[in-house]
Amino acid sequence: MSSSAPSALLSATFYEEGYDHLIELVHQRDADARRQLVSLDIALHDADGKLVAAVPGDPGQEILDLGALVGAHARGAGRLMAVFDARYDEAVFPYRPHHYAYLHRRGSPQPSLYYAVNAVLGGVPDRIGATGLNNFETYLFLRRGAGERHAVLLGNPSRFAPGEAQLTTYYAGSRHTREVTLAPKAHVEVALEPQREGARLDRVEIKAVFKLASYVVGRRSAAGELVLFDHLFTYFK
Numbered sequence: 001m002s003s004s005a006p007s008a009l010l011s012a013t014f015y016e017e018g019y020d021h022l023i024e025l026v027h028q029r030d031a032d033a034r035r036q037l038v039s040l041d042i043a044l045h046d047a048d049g050k051l052v053a054a055v056p057g058d059p060g061q062e063i064l065d066l067g068a069l070v071g072a073h074a075r076g077a078g079r080l081m082a083v084f085d086a087r088y089d090e091a092v093f094p095y096r097p098h099h100y101a102y103l104h105r106r107g108s109p110q111p112s113l114y115y116a117v118n119a120v121l122g123g124v125p126d127r128i129g130a131t132g133l134n135n136f137e138t139y140l141f142l143r144r145g146a147g148e149r150h151a152v153l154l155g156n157p158s159r160f161a162p163g164e165a166q167l168t169t170y171y172a173g174s175r176h177t178r179e180v181t182l183a184p185k186a187h188v189e190v191a192l193e194p195q196r197e198g199a200r201l202d203r204v205e206i207k208a209v210f211k212l213a214s215y216v217v218g219r220r221s222a223a224g225e226l227v228l229f230d231h232l233f234t235y236f237k
Contacts, residue, residue, distance in 0.1 A: 006038045006087040011099055011117045012213035013066075014153050014187065015044075015080045019226070021066040023117065024100040025057075025086070036060045037097070038087040044074050045081045049156070049185035052077050057084075066101075081155040081187045081213060084117070105225050113229045120157045121211040137206045137232035139216045148218045148227060149194065152204060154180060155187035155213035165208040172199035187213070206232060 015021055026035055040057030042064075053073035057064065066082060074080060088097055099117035104110075121135075141150070156163030163182040168175050169192055180190060194201055206214055211234070218228030 007090050007093075007096075009086040009088060009097060009119065010083070010121070010157060011086070011119045012081055012083045012155055012157050013101060013117050014155065014213070014215065015066050015070050015082055016226070017070075017076075017078070018105055019067060020102070020104045020106055022102040023064040023066055023084075024062065024102075025064055025084075026062050026097060027100060034062075035092050035097075036062075038089055040087075041085040042069065043083045043085070043185075044070065044077070045083065045155075045185040045187070046077055047079060047187055049183045049187075051185070052080060059086075079187075079189075081157075081185070083120075083157055083185075083213075103226065103229055108225060110225060110227060113226065115215075115229050116231055118213050118215065118231050119211070120155075120213050135208045135211050135234070137208075137214055137234050139204050139230070139232045141201055141203065147221045149221050150192045150201065150216065150218050150228070152190045152192065152206070153187065153213070153215045153217055154182060154190060154206070156182035156184055157213055158184050158210070160184055163208065163210070163212050165206055165212060168205045168207070169193065169196075169201060170203040170205070171196045171201060174199065182212075189217070204232075 037059040040059050042055045042057050044052045046052055055073060101115055101117055102112055104112040152167060165180045166177055167180055167190060168177040192201055192204060214232050216230050217226060219226055
């Protein structure tokens, strides 16, 4: 299953203490054999972008227990961005592999959350010819439970370049934009106002030079427990 020129898949998610967080690294199988990655490296970064731990992964592993990994290498570090640098053989994976995840607060009666792990672009914008905000992502709030507060988790996977993004929220047609700048490997949770001038939050949009790690999260207002963890929809103009 070796390849002289394996393809790359860079993806990222966020870990918070107190949660069972399992990452399905490989889910594509066929009748003849289980497929596996060529290689996998995992890096954990704190909110300021500091490398907390770098761990080589087992490319034959199908399920990664992110909570156990953090407990072994970065216990007490707070929220972390986990970056997965995978290599795969296109002869083994005719389609680009994806990671999927299971998230549940230990001891909570709330249902588990399932999501697709964000694929990201960790390049240097001036090397790939990107001069404007050419990546667009959006999320529609179709229904929201009472007592929830929402935010966007943003992480910059780049090793060298700051990540610049415009975050725009929409309320019954009105729009409000703020600028967010992240140092390399840094991440932040940006709170979203639930309403403006009597209108409820309808949509959030992110424009960035390259693809950041981005998730919409919802929390119970009282305890802060996650009740929503979802990626945004990517589109291009």
